[in-house]
Amino acid sequence: MKPTKRKNMQPEARRAQLLGCAQMLFFSKGFEDTTVQDVLDLAGVSKGGFYHHFKSKDELLFGVLDGMAEGVFSHMSVVASDETSPAIDLLHSFLHLRANYLREHEYSGQVEFFRVMNQEKNIILHERFKRRVCEDAMPILTKIIKKGCDEGSFTVTDAETAAELILFVSGFLDFALLRAIDARGTDTADHAAQKLQAAIDMQFLTVDRILGLPDGTTDFGWPEAVDVTMATVPPILPSAK
Amino acid sequence: MKPTKRKNMQPEARRAQLLGCAQMLFFSKGFEDTTVQDVLDLAGVSKGGFYHHFKSKDELLFGVLDGMAEGVFSHMSVVASDETSPAIDLLHSFLHLRANYLREHEYSGQVEFFRVMNQEKNIILHERFKRRVCEDAMPILTKIIKKGCDEGSFTVTDAETAAELILFVSGFLDFALLRAIDARGTDTADHAAQKLQAAIDMQFLTVDRILGLPDGTTDFGWPEAVDVTMATVPPILPSAK
DNA sequence: CCTTGCAAACCGACCGGCGGTCTGCAATTA
DNA sequence: TAATTGCAGACCGCCGGTCGGTTTGCAAGG
Numbered sequence: 001m002k003p004t005k006r007k008n009m010q011p012e013a014r015r016a017q018l019l020g021c022a023q024m025l026f027f028s029k030g031f032e033d034t035t036v037q038d039v040l041d042l043a044g045v046s047k048g049g050f051y052h053h054f055k056s057k058d059e060l061l062f063g064v065l066d067g068m069a070e071g072v073f074s075h076m077s078v079v080a081s082d083e084t085s086p087a088i089d090l091l092h093s094f095l096h097l098r099a100n101y102l103r104e105h106e107y108s109g110q111v112e113f114f115r116v117m118n119q120e121k122n123i124i125l126h127e128r129f130k131r132r133v134c135e136d137a138m139p140i141l142t143k144i145i146k147k148g149c150d151e152g153s154f155t156v157t158d159a160e161t162a163a164e165l166i167l168f169v170s171g172f173l174d175f176a177l178l179r180a181i182d183a184r185g186t187d188t189a190d191h192a193a194q195k196l197q198a199a200i201d202m203q204f205l206t207v208d209r210i211l212g213l214p215d216g217t218t219d220f221g222w223p224e225a226v227d228v229t230m231a232t233v234p235p236i237l238p239s240a241k
Numbered sequence: 242m243k244p245t246k247r248k249n250m251q252p253e254a255r256r257a258q259l260l261g262c263a264q265m266l267f268f269s270k271g272f273e274d275t276t277v278q279d280v281l282d283l284a285g286v287s288k289g290g291f292y293h294h295f296k297s298k299d300e301l302l303f304g305v306l307d308g309m310a311e312g313v314f315s316h317m318s319v320v321a322s323d324e325t326s327p328a329i330d331l332l333h334s335f336l337h338l339r340a341n342y343l344r345e346h347e348y349s350g351q352v353e354f355f356r357v358m359n360q361e362k363n364i365i366l367h368e369r370f371k372r373r374v375c376e377d378a379m380p381i382l383t384k385i386i387k388k389g390c391d392e393g394s395f396t397v398t399d400a401e402t403a404a405e406l407i408l409f410v411s412g413f414l415d416f417a418l419l420r421a422i423d424a425r426g427t428d429t430a431d432h433a434a435q436k437l438q439a440a441i442d443m444q445f446l447t448v449d450r451i452l453g454l455p456d457g458t459t460d461f462g463w464p465e466a467v468d469v470t471m472a473t474v475p476p477i478l479p480s481a482k
Numbered sequence: 483c484c485t486t487g488c489a490a491a492c493c494g495a496c497c498g499g500c501g502g503t504c505t506g507c508a509a510t511t512a
Numbered sequence: 513t514a515a516t517t518g519c520a521g522a523c524c525g526c527c528g529g530t531c532g533g534t535t536t537g538c539a540a541g542g
Contacts (some may be wrong), residue, residue, distance in 0.1 A: 008491055008536055036528060046493045047529080053491090057528065127364045158439040161417075165443055168413050172406055198399040202406055202451070209450035210443070249509055249518050277501060287520045288502080294518090298501065 007044075015053050015063070018043050023064045027113065030121040031061055061125070069132045075101065080140040087148030088217070094144060095207070096221030098170075103222060111181055111232055118178040134167050141166060145211065155212025162210055169210075172203050177229070184230055193230045200226070256294050256304075259284050264305045268354065271362040272302055302369070310373045316342060321381040328389030329458070335385060336448070337462030339411075344463060352422055352473060359419040375408050382407060386452065396453025403451055410451075413444050418470070425471055434471045441467070 009017070021042040025034040036057055040050055054060050079093045102110050117126045141163040148154030156162045176199035183192035204218045222228075250258070262283040266275040277298055281291055295301050320334045343351050358367045382404040389395030397403045417440035424433030445459045463469075 011491080014491085035526085037526095048494065048531085049492045051529070055529095123365055123368050127368065158436075158443065161436065161439040161443050164416075165410075165413055165440075165447065168416070169406075169410065172409050175405075175409070176402075195399075195402065198402040199406075202399065202402050206406065206410075206447060206451055210447055252518080255518080276499085278499090289504085289521070290519045292502070296502095 011053065014045070014049070018045070018050065018053060018060070019063050019067060022060050023067070026061070026064060026122075026125060027116050030116070030119060031125045032121055036060075061128070065129055065132050068129065069136055072097075072101075072133055073136045076137060076140050080143065086153070087144055087151050088153050088213075090144045091148065091211075091218065092221070094141060095204075095218055099220050099222035099225060102225075111229070114174065114178060115181055118174065130171060134164075137167055138163055148211065153213070156210070165210055166207055169203055169206055173199060176200070180226070180229060184232070189230060193226055196229070197226050252294065255286070255290070259286070259291065259294060259301070260304050260308060263301050264308070267302070267305060267363075267366060268357050271357070271360060272366045273362055277301075302366070306370055306373050309370065310377055313338075313342075313374055314377045317378060317381050321384065327394070328385055328392050329394050329454075331385045332389065332452075332459065333462070335382060336445075336459055340461055340463035340466060343466075352470070355415065355419055356422055359415065371412060375405075378408055379404055389452065394454070397451070406451055407448055410444055410447055414440060417441070421467070421470060425473070430471060434467055437470070438467050 018039060022034070022039050025038050025042065029038070036047070036050065039060070040047060043050075054063070075097050076094070079090055079097070082090060082093075085093075116122060117129070138160075142160050145154055145156055145159040145163055149156055149159060176196050180192045180196040183189050200220050204220060205215060207213075208215055208217045259280060263275070263280050266279055266283065270279070277288070277291065280301070281288060284291075295304070316338050317335070320331055320338070323331060323334075326334075357363060358370070379401075383401050386395055386397055386400040386404055390397055390400060417437050421433045421437040424430050441461050445461060446456060448454075449456055449458045
């Protein structure tokens with residue numbers, strides 16, 4: 001048995017390749033259920049090669065997270081750099097980022113993303129991702145809120161805490177969204193859609209009230225989001241193990 | 242080498258013993274870092290003995306969670322069974338459960354509990370515990386909110402969603418509490434205490450507003466909680482690994 | 483243009499330890 | 513005594529991670 005043919009690559013290229021493979025596997029099988037060997041096989045690299053570039057499986061996860069966070073952050077930074085618009089507009093832009101992101105990319109892929117992220121086995125992946133995004137978003141949202149307070153349109157005692165709470169509350173939607181996605185095609189679909197709409201309404205109402213804005217000021221920015229979500233054909237994949 | 246002296250016990254007693262040992266270890270070392278062998282050593286039982294009572298390590302975790310949830314739930318059920326008091330009083334009782342629980346039990350132990358629960362390595366334990374408590378609390382809080390709507394004191398479109406959101410928002414306090422605890426004794430303690438107070442205020446303000454109550458209706462039910470928290474001598478344990 | 487030298491990329495056998503299984507025995511009960 | 517049940521501990525497969533050695537690409541010297 002002669003040794004496997006070998007292909008040296010630039011470190012960055014290898015790293016990127018491994019991160020790509022890892023991301024695919026993490027999203028499909030989950031972090032814990034993905035073996036380092038799985039990544040190795042998919043990338044066609046040996047264990048030694050892998051550990052030359054990453055010092056642990058955890059570092060691989062953080063690498064993947066960094067990549068995703070960067071994507072999210074690039075969208076946010078556009079909002080952050082706008083100094084002229086009134087705070088209320090910036091807030092709208094900020095809150096609509098997610099909806100815009102979902103619409104821009106093909107939505108069905110994002111649905112899969114949510115489903116996988118919210119599985120029991122992916123708690124770690126999900127939690128770390130949320131934390132990462134929250135950390136990145138905090139300063140930007142804080143800045144917006146402070147601006148709003150200065151302009152007199154927001155009424156908030158502690159901008160930082162308010163920002164934190166709003167970001168925290170954003171997680172509420174994920175939860176409802178997941179259940180709605182899981183209910184698609186079943187006989188509870190209608191009920192789930194109503195619950196999703198209620199969650200969306202209540203979340204944004206809460207944001208309004210946290211900031212001392214009139215009810216109905218903020219919204220998801222994508223009125224037909226629920227219909228679109230529920231309409232998407234459910235890709236029934238019986239959990240490949 | 243003669244076999245280890247052996248002590249048969251009643252199944253329930255063994256189970257309880259193993260659960261007790263597991264709980265101790267999970268809270269000190271975290272779920273993932275606790276080996277089944279660790280539990281065996283502490284309980285003085287063999288692997289075969291263990292797997293005679295539990296079919297997996299996960300079942301052990303759920304067992305521990307059940308025990309804790311039962312403790313929490315027993316407090317809640319008292320509130321739930323009260324049919325006569327007005328909803329606003331029930332809401333107060335419900336929201337004060339946590340504060341009461343902290344005060345009744347020696348507080349320093351609870352501090353440790355929070356610290357451990359919120360460590361990176363305990364994400365799974367924490368998340369599952371929150372989910373469990375939330376599931377148990379949902380119907381009770383929903384019932385209270387519906388009662389409040391019937392009485393005309395609450396203004397809420399969807400009681401279930403409101404209950405879910407309130408329970409969700411309750412998690413915000415954990416986060417702030419943890420940081421305050423970690424800051425005790427350091428030079429950022431004052432700032433952390435202020436932030437904790439701000440988080441508490443904002444959380445309950447948010448609850449008021451979700452339910453359509455006048456600002457300041459709900460509170461933590463333990464005004465000096467922040468002072469007590471910050472005053473407790475920090476038990477500096479340099480993270481036994 | 484061909485050595486030669488060397489650092490970096492890579493291989494894969496190997497390790498300790500994990501969760502979990504299994505066979506058999508000892509304690510208990512009938 | 514026979515049957516049941518609580519339990520011991522050797523064992524298994526697998527996983528994350530290590531390590532000594534090999535290959536590759538490239539630049540300097542002839």
